[in-house]
Amino acid sequence: xxxxxxxxxxxxxxxxxxxxxxxxxxxxxxxxxxxxxxxxxxxxxxxxxxxxxxxxxxxxxxxxxxxxxxxxxxxxxxxxxxxxxxxxxxxxxxxxxxxxxxxxxxxxxxxxxxxxxxxxxxxxxxxxxxxxxxxxxxxxxxxxxxxxxxxxxxxxxxxxxxxxxxxxxxxxxxxxxxxxxxxxxxxxxxxxxxxxxxxxxxxxxxxxxxxxxxxxxxxxxxxxxxxxxxxxxxxxxxxxxxxxxxxxxxxxxxxxxxxxxxxxxxxxxxxxxxxxxxxxxxxxxxxxxxxxxxxxxxxxxxxxxxxxxxxxxxxxxxxxxxxxxxxxxxxxxxxxxxxxxx
Amino acid sequence: xxxxxxxxxxxxxxxxxxxxxxxxxxxxxxxxxxxxxxxxxxxxxxxxxxxxxxxxxxxxxxxxxxxxxxxxxxxxxxxxxxxxxxxxxxxxxxxxxxxxxxxxxxxxxxxxxxxxxxxxxxxxxxxxxxxxxxxxxxxxxxxxxxxxxxxxxxxxxxxxxxxxxxxxxxxxxxxxxxxxxxxxxxxxxxxxxxxxxxxxxxxxxxxxxxxxxxxxxxxxxxxxxxxxxxxxxxxxxxxxxxxxxxxxxxxxxxxxxxxxxxxxxxxxxxxxxxxxxxxxxxxxx
Numbered sequence: 123x124x125x126x127x128x129x130x131x132x133x134x135x136x137x138x139x140x141x142x143x144x145x146x147x148x149x150x151x152x153x154x155x156x157x158x159x160x161x162x163x164x165x166x167x168x169x170x171x172x173x174x175x176x177x178x179x180x181x182x183x184x185x186x187x188x189x190x191x192x193x194x195x196x197x198x199x200x201x202x203x204x205x206x207x208x209x210x211x212x213x214x215x216x217x218x219x220x221x222x223x224x225x226x227x228x229x230x231x232x233x234x235x236x237x238x239x240x241x242x243x244x245x246x247x248x249x250x251x252x253x254x255x256x257x258x259x260x261x262x263x264x265x266x267x268x269x270x271x272x273x274x275x276x277x278x279x280x281x282x283x284x285x286x287x288x289x290x291x292x293x294x295x296x297x298x299x300x301x302x303x304x305x306x307x308x309x310x311x312x313x314x315x316x317x318x319x320x321x322x323x324x325x326x327x328x329x330x331x332x333x334x335x336x337x338x339x340x341x342x343x344x345x346x347x348x349x350x351x352x353x354x355x356x357x358x359x360x361x362x363x364x365x366x367x368x369x370x371x372x373x374x375x376x377x378x379x380x381x382x383x384x385x386x387x388x389x390x391x392x393x394x395x396x397x398x399x400x401x402x403x404x405x406x407x408x409x410x411x412x413x414x415x416x417x418x419x420x421x422x423x424x425x426x427x428x429x430x431x432x433x434x435x436x437x438x439x440x441x442x443x444x445x446x447x448x449x450x451x452x453x454x455x456x457x458x459x460x461x462x463x464x
Numbered sequence: 465x466x467x468x469x470x471x472x473x474x475x476x477x478x479x480x481x482x483x484x485x486x487x488x489x490x491x492x493x494x495x496x497x498x499x500x501x502x503x504x505x506x507x508x509x510x511x512x513x514x515x516x517x518x519x520x521x522x523x524x525x526x527x528x529x530x531x532x533x534x535x536x537x538x539x540x541x542x543x544x545x546x547x548x549x550x551x552x553x554x555x556x557x558x559x560x561x562x563x564x565x566x567x568x569x570x571x572x573x574x575x576x577x578x579x580x581x582x583x584x585x586x587x588x589x590x591x592x593x594x595x596x597x598x599x600x601x602x603x604x605x606x607x608x609x610x611x612x613x614x615x616x617x618x619x620x621x622x623x624x625x626x627x628x629x630x631x632x633x634x635x636x637x638x639x640x641x642x643x644x645x646x647x648x649x650x651x652x653x654x655x656x657x658x659x660x661x662x663x664x665x666x667x668x669x670x671x672x673x674x675x676x677x678x679x680x681x682x683x684x685x686x687x688x689x690x691x692x693x694x695x696x697x698x699x700x701x702x703x704x705x706x707x708x709x710x711x712x713x714x715x716x717x718x719x720x721x722x723x724x725x726x727x728x729x730x731x732x733x734x735x736x737x738x739x740x741x742x743x744x745x746x747x748x749x
Contacts, residue, residue: 135589138586139586139590142586142590143590143593146594147594150599150602150603150606154602155605155606287736288732291679291728291731291735292727292728293683293703293727294687295686295687296706299710299720303713303714307714402597402598402691403687403690403691406691417595418597418598418601421601421605421693422605422691422692429602432595433594433595436593436594437593440592441593
């Protein structure tokens with residue numbers, strides 16, 4: 123994966139995957155029961171209104187034709203802002219000649235608002251929560267994992283290992299409910315749920331969901347760090363470093379932890395890719411207005427275009443994260459970096 | 465190493481095994497032994513003066529739920545359902561994943577038949593990029609009413625992707641072993657090579673991944689119940705009971721604690737067994 127061609131091939135295959143996900147979702151969502159026109163018009167709508175909306179949404183056309191229109195609208199070139207035909211589009215990166223890249227996912231059946239815009243407002247919130255959650259995961263995971271590795275075979279190690287087994291076995295919503303009970307209900311330190319109006323309120327509101335995500339993932343990271351460190355610390359170069367007079371701490375941090383960086387970065391990157399589109403359960407419990415909450419709500423209300431939007435963001439972020447790790451991962455790897463042609 | 469020797473030597477495998485046995489015995493035998501019926505509401509005996517369900521008492525060892533039914537009986541019956549879902553869905557997923565993984569790994573990199581591998585692996589790529597929960601929820605929404613069968617099929621047919629990757633990787637490392645090349649040279653039929661020579665070699669990782677996935681399936685079931693697309697009532701699953709219990713955990717904490725303990729210990733048990741098996745079967749990796 124060194125050459126430009128390799129990177130190009132990787133990006134191309136990522137695009138193919140995202141496009142396939144979009145196509146599969148389209149046909150899957152088209153078979154969902156329920157009449158979208160009735161959802162838009164409301165349960166009391168007159169038949170002529172239903173017919174008009176069906177025509178507006180192009181539901182009167184055959185499935186294949188609708189698929190064609192969907193693909194054509196999904197990503198296209200547009201010119202200038204404020205043109206009526208492009209008011210539902212999400213815009214990105216101005217191109218030469220005044221063109222822009224537009225993403226049109228249609229309008230939500232439920233709210234009658236452009237899907238692309240809704241997603242654009244919610245995406246940063248989900249990413250924010252994901253980053254906060256991964257921060258907690260890494261912090262707890264690295265600390266506990268390092269302690270366990272340093273005290274390998276002792277009761278401390280066994281305690282940490284059991285704790286992490288327990289951590290991955292608890293459903294996240296159980297952790298969430300317990301945290302809510304302790305910090306919001308009993309101690310009243312933090313809000314029970316919600317998003318807040320000010321920056322300070324956001325920061326307070328993000329703590330509990332981030333902890334929920336963090337505790338679950340920390341269990342995994344703790345084990346990863348422990349296993350990596352134990353393997354690394356038993357290797358010759360660590361012994362050499364110790365023999366040359368490096369302190370135990372230095373050998374541990376510089377030679378051990380640094381070597382564990384690649385698997386850690388890989389795992390954290392994949393986690394970010396998976397969480398960027400929203401942690402469905404955690405966001406729903408804490409009413410965090412991100413993509414996960416949006417997606418769950420959209421599926422429960424059979425809101426096809428909105429589900430499609432969330433699915434596409436989710437698939438894209440997973441694919442981008444995987445591709446980025448493939449391409450950049452080797453720079454973090456102390457051995458692969460120095461061997462040419464690897 | 466025999467299984468018994470492994471149990472004696474391997475601490476987490478032993479504890480996991482004990483947990484799993486306890487849960488299985490409780491769920492299989494339990495419903496016959498509990499004095500109350502799991503669906504029988506009994507407000508006369510199971511309601512306090514404040515109209516709340518009674519807590520743990522002599523008559524109701526784990527208390528009663530919000531409809532004044534015996535928690536113990538429901539927990540045991542729910543265990544049957546949750547275990548059934550976990551085990552059968554994992555079995556479906558392991559069969560599919562094993563099949564795809566072996567076939568894909570065997571043909572990988574060959575001139576024409578290699579296309580089978582590329583096709584299957586792209587399918588896995590696409591499947592793994594889907595947001596899993598939304599996919600399962602969408603299928604659930606499509607079916608209008610979630611039954612045990614529909615849940616099994618949904619979880620089984622969406623849960624094989626990771627297993628397929630693991631099995632494929634293992635197949636790649638064993639398919640060019642000398643005796644398999646020899647079997648091929650002797651004209652052994654391809655299907656027999658896959659069945660008699662490759663499958664036994666990948667059985668270890670397959671078993672590990674299936675055991676670990678039982679816990680994941682039980683967790684997923686509980687999450688689906690939480691999100692409102694689980695099995696429709698009155699059938700008790702642990703996930704549904706946990707969901708019912710979480711509104712009133714300040715007044716009746718046993719409503720939350722009982723199913724929570726059940727889920728955590730079962731998932732923990734299967735995880736420990738799975739990890740223990742991995743260490744026993746493949747000490748290096």
